Amino acid sequence: MRTIASLGEVRLIQRMSRCFPSGSSVRVGIGDDAAVLRGMGRDDLLFASDMLIEGVHFQHSTTPAQWVGWKALACNISDIAAMGGLPRWAVVSLGVPPSTSVRWVDDLYRGLARCAKRYDVAIVGGDTVRAPRVVVDVAIVGTVRAGKAILRSGARLGDRIFVTGRLGGSLVSGRHARFTPRLAETQCLIRHLPIHAMIDLSDGLASDLWQIARASQVTLRVDDARIPVSQAGKTVTHALMDGEDFELLFAVPPRAARRVPRSIGQVPVTEIGVVTRHGAKVELVKPHGHIVPLIPTGFKHF
Amino acid sequence: MRTIASLGEVRLIQRMSRCFPSGSSVRVGIGDDAAVLRGMGRDDLLFASDMLIEGVHFQHSTTPAQWVGWKALACNISDIAAMGGLPRWAVVSLGVPPSTSVRWVDDLYRGLARCAKRYDVAIVGGDTVRAPRVVVDVAIVGTVRAGKAILRSGARLGDRIFVTGRLGGSLVSGRHARFTPRLAETQCLIRHLPIHAMIDLSDGLASDLWQIARASQVTLRVDDARIPVSQAGKTVTHALMDGEDFELLFAVPPRAARRVPRSIGQVPVTEIGVVTRHGAKVELVKPHGHIVPLIPTGFKHF
Numbered sequence: 015m016r017t018i019a020s021l022g023e024v025r026l027i028q029r030m031s032r033c034f035p036s037g038s039s040v041r042v043g044i045g046d047d048a049a050v051l052r053g054m055g056r057d058d059l060l061f062a063s064d065m066l067i068e069g070v071h072f073q074h075s076t077t078p079a080q081w082v083g084w085k086a087l088a089c090n091i092s093d094i095a096a097m098g099g100l101p102r103w104a105v106v107s108l109g110v111p112p113s114t115s116v117r118w119v120d121d122l123y124r125g126l127a128r129c130a131k132r133y134d135v136a137i138v139g140g141d142t143v144r145a146p147r148v149v150v151d152v153a154i155v156g157t158v159r160a161g162k163a164i165l166r167s168g169a170r171l172g173d174r175i176f177v178t179g180r181l182g183g184s185l186v187s188g189r190h191a192r193f194t195p196r197l198a199e200t201q202c203l204i205r206h207l208p209i210h211a212m213i214d215l216s217d218g219l220a221s222d223l224w225q226i227a228r229a230s231q232v233t234l235r236v237d238d239a240r241i242p243v244s245q246a247g248k249t250v251t252h253a254l255m256d257g258e259d260f261e262l263l264f265a266v267p268p269r270a271a272r273r274v275p276r277s278i279g280q281v282p283v284t285e286i287g288v289v290t291r292h293g294a295k296v297e298l299v300k301p302h303g304h305i306v307p308l309i310p311t312g313f314k315h316f
Numbered sequence: 317m318r319t320i321a322s323l324g325e326v327r328l329i330q331r332m333s334r335c336f337p338s339g340s341s342v343r344v345g346i347g348d349d350a351a352v353l354r355g356m357g358r359d360d361l362l363f364a365s366d367m368l369i370e371g372v373h374f375q376h377s378t379t380p381a382q383w384v385g386w387k388a389l390a391c392n393i394s395d396i397a398a399m400g401g402l403p404r405w406a407v408v409s410l411g412v413p414p415s416t417s418v419r420w421v422d423d424l425y426r427g428l429a430r431c432a433k434r435y436d437v438a439i440v441g442g443d444t445v446r447a448p449r450v451v452v453d454v455a456i457v458g459t460v461r462a463g464k465a466i467l468r469s470g471a472r473l474g475d476r477i478f479v480t481g482r483l484g485g486s487l488v489s490g491r492h493a494r495f496t497p498r499l500a501e502t503q504c505l506i507r508h509l510p511i512h513a514m515i516d517l518s519d520g521l522a523s524d525l526w527q528i529a530r531a532s533q534v535t536l537r538v539d540d541a542r543i544p545v546s547q548a549g550k551t552v553t554h555a556l557m558d559g560e561d562f563e564l565l566f567a568v569p570p571r572a573a574r575r576v577p578r579s580i581g582q583v584p585v586t587e588i589g590v591v592t593r594h595g596a597k598v599e600l601v602k603p604h605g606h607i608v609p610l611i612p613t614g615f616k617h618f
Binding site for chain 2: 019020030037045049102110115140145
């Protein structure tokens with residue numbers, strides 16, 4: 015019997031997108047940070063969801079309920095931000111064991127509410143059901159100027175590759191739950207620069223570089239020494255592999271690269287590479303100058 | 317320690333809606349079948365989600381994966397239908413154990429795809445994660461003419477109460493997964509009749525009568541002998557308590573009651589009661605004519 019574990023996540027999602035043909039109202043369907051839907055006026059709608067499972071995305075013992083709530087909404091806001099959009103409305107489906115304390119659930123709601131208020135999202139509904147372990151799924155709808163959503167597929171030859179923040183160690187530092195979705199930063203960037211492609215870093219820089227490479231059918235050459243490593247991440251390997259940084263990875267045309275700010279507020283913005291040729295590939299330039307292919311090995315669900 | 321089990325579902329949702337204030341773009345927030353959001357043109361948006369948990373909403377051994385997929389989307393379509401809207405786009409979050417067979421997941425997708433095609437919904441994205449047991453959460457966005465969404469809160473004195481289909485026994489008959497969401501029926505009803513209030517029957521007639529009574533702050537008096545009982549349901553008690561019928565319960569003003577059709581296609585439409593006075597209550601008229609209060613005791617998650 016072939017199992018999901020043997021199939022892997024990427025092929026599972028490919029399988030899914032073949033199953034679900036999209037109609038004429040869908041500009042972009044399965045495979046980006048959010049779907050892009052033809053709205054009813056000057057705006058398109060963005061639609062995404064993210065599911066958190068106890069024991070996989072957080073541990074009951076180490077992540078306070080407030081931060082589970084924060085993370086559940088913030089990772090969706092991060093998806094909308096990475097499309098260049100503004101988050102608007104969210105629904106929350108919550109599965110909990112009946113033995114869960116009211117206080118824990120109250121704290122979870124408080125975390126959700128705090129994140130919603132901070133980023134001006136209205137939580138407008140959802141579902142509450144019994145489950146053997148805690149599961150929180152948030153779906154979000156945002157808006158973006160019609161035709162202006164930033165996709166993974168827009169990177170072109172010569173584009174410079176940038177990343178916000180410092181990467182790695184998000185699990186050990188607790189940042190995986192307490193992160194700041196880069197909404198202000200994307201709004202600042204798209205106001206001043208032509209962004210060709212963008213993605214939020216959820217599965218690890220290595221894996222998300224591959225997402226842009228695959229979607230744009232280009233080769234990204236990344237300079238190992240330039241990758242910004244966080245204090246908790248310690249090494250470039252962690253910065254490439256750890257995942258759940260929720261920073262932005264984006265591509266801008268060479269003529270605009272000089273205008274990319276070195277930082278936005280407190281958040282550093284670092285040029286890490288360039289699009290060198292056609293064909294989906296990611297290469298790493300090592301300190302001695304030799305070039306090695308980068309295998310997509312970020313966080314794997316299956 | 318107070319647990320969710322001791323709090324109960326209704327108070328849990330009340331708690332949630334207190335936590336999440338809604339902004340000016342929200343016409344109706346938490347507490348109806350779907351949220352109603354100010355759209356960008358002639359339409360409002362409807363937004364809802366429903367979570368299915370293995371062992372709670374379906375058994376791996378008795379419900380084929382195709383019907384799990386069908387149910388996951390159909391119960392969301394039912395929510396949109398009960399608001400008088402049309403379903404448009406959905407995202408699917410799926411949690412599965414890595415040992416799940418690819419075939420099972422393919423079958424689940426096939427069920428989702430079949431339902432999507434049948435009701436003209438585009439599945440545009442979602443999330444796929446590892447989980448200890450299968451969990452499927454579908455979020456849906458629909459549209460309805462601006463200001464025309466049908467709420468639970470609109471029932472008025474004198475309104476007649478109707479129900480579609482025949483109720484009860486949905487679990488034993490397998491209908492809980494293989495049901496037909498009443499989308500064509502609601503579209504037919506709203507075209508010809510002023511519907512004051514509507515809800516889809518998910519937690520059982522008794523519980524959902526209470527939802528309308530509470531939201532509209534009125535007393536519903538239901539004639540025990542008129543409740544349409546399905547073959548699998550057998551008794552009025554089952555018809556009142558079983559849940560997951562996914563039929564419609566709705567209220568129309570007395571002057572329009574005569575124009576309600578006895579059936580729509582193959583689906584019977586039955587008058588079962590009347591709104592007798594103000595104050596949230598549900599009463600049952602027993603065969604001998606005496607009236608007993610109906611306690612809300614449909615399916616309880618907690």
